[in-house]
Amino acid sequence: MESMHLQNVRVWVGDGCWRTELPIVDGCIAASSGGSAFDCGGRVATPGLVDAHVHFVMGAQSRGGIDLSNVGGRAPFEATLERAHRALPAGEWLIAQGWNESQWGDGASTPTKRWLAAMGDRPTVCWRCDLHAAVVNQAVLDRLDLPADAPCCQSGLLVEAQAWAHLVPALPEPALEDVRRAVVDASGWLNSMGITGIRTMEYRKQLEDVLDVVSSQLSLRTTVTLLDRTLPLDVGWLANRSAQLPRVIGCKAFFDGTLGSRTARMATPFLDRGDCGQWVECAADNTDVKWCEQVQRAGLAPSIHAIGDAAVARAMALLVDVPDAVVGTIEHAQIVPEDSLEVLAQIRLSVQPTHRAEDASTAMESLGAARVARMLPLRTLHNAGARLAFGTDWPVTSPDPMRTLAAAITGRTVSGEVLHGDQTIDNEVAIHAMTLAAAEATMLPTAEGLIPGAPADVVVWDADPFTWQGHEPSPRPWAVFVAGRCVYSLTGAC
Numbered sequence: 059m060e061s062m063h064l065q066n067v068r069v070w071v072g073d074g075c076w077r078t079e080l081p082i083v084d085g086c087i088a089a090s091s092g093g094s095a096f097d098c099g100g101r102v103a104t105p106g107l108v109d110a111h112v113h114f115v116m117g118a119q120s121r122g123g124i125d126l127s128n129v130g131g132r133a134p135f136e137a138t139l140e141r142a143h144r145a146l147p148a149g150e151w152l153i154a155q156g157w158n159e160s161q162w163g164d165g166a167s168t169p170t171k172r173w174l175a176a177m178g179d180r181p182t183v184c185w186r187c188d189l190h191a192a193v194v195n196q197a198v199l200d201r202l203d204l205p206a207d208a209p210c211c212q213s214g215l216l217v218e219a220q221a222w223a224h225l226v227p228a229l230p231e232p233a234l235e236d237v238r239r240a241v242v243d244a245s246g247w248l249n250s251m252g253i254t255g256i257r258t259m260e261y262r263k264q265l266e267d268v269l270d271v272v273s274s275q276l277s278l279r280t281t282v283t284l285l286d287r288t289l290p291l292d293v294g295w296l297a298n299r300s301a302q303l304p305r306v307i308g309c310k311a312f313f314d315g316t317l318g319s320r321t322a323r324m325a326t327p328f329l330d331r332g333d334c335g336q337w338v339e340c341a342a343d344n345t346d347v348k349w350c351e352q353v354q355r356a357g358l359a360p361s362i363h364a365i366g367d368a369a370v371a372r373a374m375a376l377l378v379d380v381p382d383a384v385v386g387t388i389e390h391a392q393i394v395p396e397d398s399l400e401v402l403a404q405i406r407l408s409v410q411p412t413h414r415a416e417d418a419s420t421a422m423e424s425l426g427a428a429r430v431a432r433m434l435p436l437r438t439l440h441n442a443g444a445r446l447a448f449g450t451d452w453p454v455t456s457p458d459p460m461r462t463l464a465a466a467i468t469g470r471t472v473s474g475e476v477l478h479g480d481q482t483i484d485n486e487v488a489i490h491a492m493t494l495a496a497a498e499a500t501m502l503p504t505a506e507g508l509i510p511g512a513p514a515d516v517v518v519w520d521a522d523p524f525t526w527q528g529h530e531p532s533p534r535p536w537a538v539f540v541a542g543r544c545v546y547s548l549t550g551a552c
């Protein structure tokens with residue numbers, strides 16, 4: 059039996075209680091102390107943070123890639139691409155991501171293939187930050203089975219199904235060894251931010267080729283929601299999965315797109331477009347009920363991507379009839395439908411405060427004040443009893459959990475303004491949403507907090523996250539434990 063205890067520490071157990079020491083035996087919280095002492099110098103500790111919604115394999119691959127998230131318009135966009143172009147061997151695809159035209163100030167336009175002209179015949183793909191749109195050059199379009207006179211071939215801008223069904227299958231496959239190494243590296247990087255658990259959205263292929271192969275090297279509790287969604291669902295292979303591998307808990311369907319790409323499905327039109335956005339996939343062909351039945355029959359949890367208020371209303375109507383123990387979730391729920399609080403409180407909401415912070419800049423002109431007031435109103439949802447599980451949607455936004463917590467407790471947007479200051483939540487509520495509630499919604503075993511018998515996933519903080527006002531510098535992890543093992547320390551002590 060291995061035993062130790064954290065001492066000289068103020069532990070937020072997670073259920074409203076505090077402790078002054080934390081005994082750990084064989085990777086779990088114990089009832090009484092023994093073994094070696096780990097002096098925490100009077101610091102505050104919390105349960106390990108859980109990110110309820112990431113695309114882990116994709117996120118790991120995006121690290122060190124060509125990053126367009128900080129470009130402020132066409133000239134720096136083109137300059138970044140040209141630098142990358144010069145550094146790449148001839149013939150290799152140039153794949154960049156992260157552009158967000160809504161951050162570029164007034165009059166900024168969406169990129170087109172003309173912005174990629176300097177790449178010549180090098181196939182070039184630039185994903186928007188939300189991964190629901192990509193601008194590509196002619197060298198890529200020539201490889202896709204799209205009619206040459208289609209508007210998307212004129213602009214080079216592929217949105218939703220054009221990107222998913224046509225572009226993604228044409229992309230070159232990266233070397234598996236490289237992807238696996240990136241995933242192991244990313245696991246340690248997430249630990250250093252205090253993250254000890256994730257639920258990741260993966261296709262079976264990435265799960266089996268990458269995550270399963272390296273799972274024993276990851277210091278990250280992981281559950282998986284499958285992205286494979288063609289009906290009839292192919293889930294027979296799950297019966298043969300070893301219990302040692304990341305647990306597959308659910309399946310995801312998409313009902314709509316995103317606010318940034320104006321493809322979220324709204325009840326009334328976008329003010330700057332004149333249409334209501336899109337229904338996509340099973341919501342477009344009305345197989346959503348059938349999908350939900352098949353997911354449940356497989357013993358899995360249905361998770362529905364729904365962002366616009368019409369999409370959220372439809373997801374809500376479907377999931378409210380799913381038994382609570384099935385743990386269905388609405389992913390994003392960004393524009394809450396009118397008069398929906400009572401029903402929403404019966405469903406787990408997997409939400410991303412950083413999406414609100416990023417979408418805020420164009421929200422007023424595209425949605426108008428009445429709908430902006432319904433844009434992830436955290437306090438109203440919390441007061442109504444909603445079960446909020448926080449996540450980042452990495453690599454769509456940064457995986458840094460402190461950005462998520464800051465957005466939730468301050469209401470601040472990426473431009474520094476406060477969007478709706480009356481909709482902020484207290485630090486403790488926000489931390490609960492990123493620890494116990496996120497674990498509960500994603501079937502991770504840390505949902506009870508740091509009580510005896512629970513896994514010893516713990517973050518000791520260099521500053522108190524409960525009195526933090528949400529400004530930089532944020533509290534950072536001082537030491538991080540997963541199953542009682544120190545996986546990161548600020549001072550390099552482990």
Ligand SMILES: [Zn+2]
Pocket residue numbers: 111112113259451454
């Ligand atoms: Zn996502």
